[in-house]
Structure formats: structure tokens, C-alpha cells
Amino acid sequence: xxxxxxxxxxxxxxxxxxxxxxxxxxxxxxxxxxxxxxxxxxxxxxxxxxxxxxxxxxxxxxxxxxxxxxxxxxxxxxxxxxxxxxxxxxxxxxxxxxxxxxxxxxxxxxxxxxxxxxxxxxxxxxxxxxxxxxxxxxxxxxxxxxxxxxxxxxxxxxxxxxxxxxxxxxxxxxxxxxxxxxxxxxxxxxxxxxxxxxxxxxxxxxxxxxxxxxxxxxxxxxxxxxxxxxxxxxxx
DNA sequence: TCATTAACTGTCG
DNA sequence: CGACAGTTAATGA
Numbered sequence: 001x002x003x004x005x006x007x008x009x010x011x012x013x014x015x016x017x018x019x020x021x022x023x024x025x026x027x028x029x030x031x032x033x034x035x036x037x038x039x040x041x042x043x044x045x046x047x048x049x050x051x052x053x054x055x056x057x058x059x060x061x062x063x064x065x066x067x068x069x070x071x072x073x074x075x076x077x078x079x080x081x082x083x084x085x086x087x088x089x090x091x092x093x094x095x096x097x098x099x100x101x102x103x104x105x106x107x108x109x110x111x112x113x114x115x116x117x118x119x120x121x122x123x124x125x126x127x128x129x130x131x132x133x134x135x136x137x138x139x140x141x142x143x144x145x146x147x148x149x150x151x152x153x154x155x156x157x158x159x160x161x162x163x164x165x166x167x168x169x170x171x172x173x174x175x176x177x178x179x180x181x182x183x184x185x186x187x188x189x190x191x192x193x194x195x196x197x198x199x200x201x202x203x204x205x206x207x208x209x210x211x212x213x214x215x216x217x218x219x220x221x222x223x224x225x226x227x228x229x230x231x232x233x234x235x236x
Numbered sequence: 237t238c239a240t241t242a243a244c245t246g247t248c249g
Numbered sequence: 250c251g252a253c254a255g256t257t258a259a260t261g262a
Contacts, residue, residue, distance in 0.1 A: 154250070182243065192251060197244055213259095214243080 006036050006059070006108070013059050015083025017134070018110065021127045030120050035111040039103035046101035052090040054113040058082050061107020062169075062178055066100050066187065076188040079104075079178070081169060088135070091117065104179065148231065149190060156228050157189040158199045162209065163225060166218045175215040182214070 008018055008031045018034075021027055039045055039061070046052070048068060062081045066074045077099065080086055086101055091114065112120075121128045152160065162176075169178040180188075186196035200216070203209045208224050210217040218224065 193242095194244080194252080195250065201244075211243095 006110075008034075008110075011059065013082050016057055016059070016110075017083070017085060017130070018057055021124065021130070024124055024126060026124050027120070027127070030112070030116050030124075033113070033116045035113075037109040037111050039107050039109065041103055041105050043103045044100060045103065045109065046087060046099065048098055048100040049096055051096060052087050052114075054111055054115075055088060055091055055117055056086040056101070057110040057112070058084050058086065059108040059110050061109075062104040063107060063109075064102050064104055064184065066102070067098065068100070074187045075190060076184060079165065079168070079188070081178075082107075085134070088138070152228065152231055154189060154191045154195055155199050156231065157191070158185065158196060159203070159224050159227050160231075161185060161188050162203075162216065162218060163221065163228075166221065171218065174210070175212050175217040179214060 008016075008022060011019055013019060018027070018031065022031070036059070037045055037056070045056070046065070048066075058080055060082045062079070063084075063086055064079055065077045065086060067077055068074050086109070089099070090096075121131070148157070148160065165176050165178050165180070169176055171177060182197050182200065183193045185200070186193045189196060200209070200211065203224075204211060206223075208218075208220045210219055
């Protein structure tokens, strides 16, 4: 994990929250203050229990954020890709931010300190408003997640995850464009690695999905979706 | 070649 | 459904 500086104005990431507001003159001064963090695969750049140093915007790559339970089991809270924001829950408070974040592949992050963020929020209302909409949307998703965990069984949660990564990361050459270990799938679905493996292999037998190494390809989206239809809400 | 890791299977409580 | 034991295949020092 090292730090260097790249310029927002030459950035290729069209989805970036910062980049969308670059046309506003006031942004220029703040954009110069960001720090770039370059992570290799499986590097941890946010430690559970450590105070947060501002907001991270994913420039390129993919990231998982996790919470560790008492028995040492991890719960994956979110999966994020370029253009997404990491660390927004702990922003603005002096409290410890009890979440960890790991790079799932080589990724580049843009880190804005708490001070810089505060300045932007105070002086660039367009940005502040957009961020507020983002928070509202995230809150909505997280409420859906609560219902999901409460009402879905393990098989349904794994299916839900598969549909989610299929929609969010897309499929390349017939497999979903994100590399998750079976353990990580289990951590997201709130189960153990063995259970996740079993469900994956039975879905494979039913030709709803296929596997290529650790990669997973979705063969029958509507077939999978019909299994969790009664829960209406899908992971967004 | 040996050691390590991850995917997978069987079985029990 | 979770926990544990054990097998297999791939990878790499």
C-alpha cells in the first residue's frame, strides 16, 4: 500500500462522485488536497476500530467492507467498485469507525481528509446535495438488507448475492466479473464456507449457474430470481 | 518434490 | 445449518 498523486482532471473514471462536480470552480482547490492510495489485492486500507481518515472514492478496482463478529466470523457489509464511496458511514463523527475495508483486486483509491470534506460540504452546495441523495439511497438499501437477513434462508441469500454481483459487476466471457472466494461468498450470505460451497454445487447441478475455477457464471437469471421472488426485494 | 491453500464432500449433533 | 474431518487439485518455493 503506497501513496501517490494522480489528477482528477485526467481521470478516466466517469462514475466518480468527485469527477461529476469537477466543472464547479470551487472544487479545484479541494481536489488538489486529496491523497491517492494504491492497494494490491487483499490489502487492508481501513482497520476495524481505527478512527477514519476521511472519505475514500474508488478510482479503479473493487473493495469489500467487513465487520467482524464475536466468534471471529466476518460479515461482508458491502461490495464496491470504481466510482463507489467507502467510509461514508464514519465520516463526520469522532467515534471509532468499526469496519474494515480490503481491496479485492489491485485498486486505486482517492482519499479526502475529514477537513477537506468539511470544506467541500460547506462551500459546494451542489456536491452536498448530491451526497445527501446518496446517503438517503444507501439508508434505503441498508433497511432492505435488514429485512433480507431476517427473512431469507441461506440458499436464498446465496442466490440473492449471485444475482447482485451479476447485476453490479456484469458478466465477462460468461462469468461474473468479480473474484470472490467461497469463504467471501459465505461471509456475505452470513453462513459458513461449506454451506456456501454446497449451495453453489447444487445450483450447478440444476444448471442455474456454472463455475470456472473460482469464478461463477450465471446461466439462468430468471430461474434464480424466481426462487427469491416471494421476497420481492433484491440486493441493490 | 514437498508444503500450502482452496474447493469440495461426508457425517454428526 | 453449523462444525469438524478428510480428500483432491492447483500452485509455488
